[in-house]
Amino acid sequence: MTEPAIRVDAVSKWYGSLVAVNDVSFEVQTGITGLLGPNGAGKTTLLKLIGGAAAPSQGSVRVLGGDPRTNRAVHRRIGVMSEHEATYDLLNGRRLVELAARLHEVPDARAAARAAIDAVDMAEAAGRRVATYSRGMKQRIKLAAAFVHDPELLILDEPLTGADPRHRVEFQELLHRLAAEGRTILVSSHILEEVESLASRVLLVVSGKLAAEGDHHAIRAALDERPYHVQVVCSAPRRLAAALVELDTVDSVQVGEDGDVVLLSRNVAAVQQSLPALARDLSIRLTRVEPLDDSLESVFEYLVER
Amino acid sequence: MTAIYVLSVRQLAGRWRLLILLALCAAPFAVAAAAGSAHPPPTASHIDDVLLDGLWASAVLPIVALAVATPAFGNELSDKTLANLTLTPLPHWRIALPKLLAAVTVGAPALVAGTFGSVLLVFRLVPLPGAGRAATAAALAMAVGLVLYSTVFLWAGLVTSHPLALGLLYVFVWEGLFGTFVNGIKYLSIRQYTLGIVKTLDESRFSGLERHVLGSTAAIAGAAVVAAGFGLLVLRRLRRMDVP
Numbered sequence: 001m002t003e004p005a006i007r008v009d010a011v012s013k014w015y016g017s018l019v020a021v022n023d024v025s026f027e028v029q030t031g032i033t034g035l036l037g038p039n040g041a042g043k044t045t046l047l048k049l050i051g052g053a054a055a056p057s058q059g060s061v062r063v064l065g066g067d068p069r070t071n072r073a074v075h076r077r078i079g080v081m082s083e084h085e086a087t088y089d090l091l092n093g094r095r096l097v098e099l100a101a102r103l104h105e106v107p108d109a110r111a112a113a114r115a116a117i118d119a120v121d122m123a124e125a126a127g128r129r130v131a132t133y134s135r136g137m138k139q140r141i142k143l144a145a146a147f148v149h150d151p152e153l154l155i156l157d158e159p160l161t162g163a164d165p166r167h168r169v170e171f172q173e174l175l176h177r178l179a180a181e182g183r184t185i186l187v188s189s190h191i192l193e194e195v196e197s198l199a200s201r202v203l204l205v206v207s208g209k210l211a212a213e214g215d216h217h218a219i220r221a222a223l224d225e226r227p228y229h230v231q232v233v234c235s236a237p238r239r240l241a242a243a244l245v246e247l248d249t250v251d252s253v254q255v256g257e258d259g260d261v262v263l264l265s266r267n268v269a270a271v272q273q274s275l276p277a278l279a280r281d282l283s284i285r286l287t288r289v290e291p292l293d294d295s296l297e298s299v300f301e302y303l304v305e306r
Numbered sequence: 307m308t309a310i311y312v313l314s315v316r317q318l319a320g321r322w323r324l325l326i327l328l329a330l331c332a333a334p335f336a337v338a339a340a341a342g343s344a345h346p347p348p349t350a351s352h353i354d355d356v357l358l359d360g361l362w363a364s365a366v367l368p369i370v371a372l373a374v375a376t377p378a379f380g381n382e383l384s385d386k387t388l389a390n391l392t393l394t395p396l397p398h399w400r401i402a403l404p405k406l407l408a409a410v411t412v413g414a415p416a417l418v419a420g421t422f423g424s425v426l427l428v429f430r431l432v433p434l435p436g437a438g439r440a441a442t443a444a445a446l447a448m449a450v451g452l453v454l455y456s457t458v459f460l461w462a463g464l465v466t467s468h469p470l471a472l473g474l475l476y477v478f479v480w481e482g483l484f485g486t487f488v489n490g491i492k493y494l495s496i497r498q499y500t501l502g503i504v505k506t507l508d509e510s511r512f513s514g515l516e517r518h519v520l521g522s523t524a525a526i527a528g529a530a531v532v533a534a535g536f537g538l539l540v541l542r543r544l545r546r547m548d549v550p
Contacts, residue, residue: 072395082389086385086386088317088387
């Protein structure tokens with residue numbers, strides 16, 4: 001059996017009393033894997049542990065068969081792009097990528113830098129100081145610096161932050177191309193659609209724990225099972241609540257102190273379709289219909305609590 | 307290694323930092339000129355005490371080292387770019403050594419030239435014999451002192467987010483305050499190693515202040531222990547730390 005590119009085994013990481021990663025285990029094989037989770041979920045800490053920037057408080061991390069903390073040679077085969085915007089602002093883009101190539105002991109650093117810069121469509125701006133770049137341009141030049149040494153494994157922390165739509169598409173194509181060449185790419189994001197478009201496999205992290213893993217269809221299915229709260233403000237809340245409770249698509253209904261109706265449903269789309277007709281038949285005027293917990297964070301929380 | 311050295315020199319050689327270093331290293335010339343033209347003229351012991359010990363070794367040297375060495379790693383830690391160096395196949399000594407060399411490269415020219423020039427000036431103005439040797443000994447010792455302080459402050463830049471405060475505490479409280487009252491502290495003081503090296507290179511220096519200055523063996527041994535010890539601590543820290 002082939003050794004996975006990344007093996008995370010019962011890893012925890014804590015800083016004082018703060019537990020950033022809690023007993024997480026998974027393996028990553030060749031191809032693109034998305035690390036999905038809300039802000040503060042522990043994605044960056046996990047990527048640091050995998051990249052060798054941090055040591056696990058407990059458990060072990062193996063990357064390309066070695067320990068990324070102690071095996072310096074393994075870093076020749078890993079490219080890391082951090083989430084931080086800061087970089088060597090005093091250099092121009094070309095020098096920054098060349099520096100990354102030299103630090104990874106690439107024999108022809110200039111040629112490698114030129115190729116990487118072309119791949120991220122930064123050739124025109126490569127002579128400008130990095131300090132003058134927009135956030136999206138910084139992300140692209142940092143990506144070039146991350147893969148200038150042709151690594152087998154790319155670790156990318158929120159790489160699409162600040163990218164405009166055109167470069168987002170180009171970036172996705174580039175990652176797919178790199179993956180098709182046999183690389184392993186681990187890319188983090190807090191946006192489900194972003195990960196869906198990039199990765200065939202998704203690791204879902206919430207509150208430092210691995211909440212779910214699988215292909216994005218499985219993650220979508222898990223999300224679709226979730227019940228949603230919907231608030232309805234109308235002219236006759238009690239009558240509407242009595243009618244709503246009869247619907248198969250509604251799990252429960254409550255009338256609040258303010259006279260609003262809060263329903264719980266696993267099929268919000270069906271409720272949205274039937275609600276206007278129901279209100280019309282009962283001669284009830286709807287003032288507002290609003291999902292209460294539509295934020296990504298609440299979705300993630302649901303998956304963890306399941 | 308060259309790439310990190312060139313990058314670090316560029317990072318450290320900012321216009322304001324260089325101007326401050328130049329101003330700092332030019333100030334003792336005023337003291338040297340005033341002392342040289344004073345009546346009655348100062349003795350060699352006075353010059354050693356005030357100019358070499360009181361000004362160069364106790365103030366200018368450590369401040370120059372603080373200015374060039376604490377940000378060598380400290381700035382990259384605070385702006386979170388250190389990972390660009392550490393997440394590479396380079397062994398840690400190939401990261402630390404160019405950082406140290408860069409700090410010394412930026413700090414040494416003004417420090418060495420300033421020490422040499424000011425000592426030469428006061429010896430010529432008084433006049434006193436052995437000006438060339440005295441100036442050379444002082445300048446070389448300051449260069450050694452800069453390497454020692456820089457190694458310590460490089461480490462401080464890695465272990466604390468307030469390396470400047472830690473460095474000032476060491477220089478002005480440990481060496482300056484405690485060193486004045488507790489005689490044994492001279493064996494644990496870079497300032498004293500530096501002065502001991504001055505005397506090693508020019509035996510006629512500090513002849514009137516014999517009891518304050520370490521002998522050659524103690525000064526050289528102490529300097530070697532500090533350089534090696536803190537060099538190893540820097541490598542240990544780079545190996546063990548979590549990089550932001």
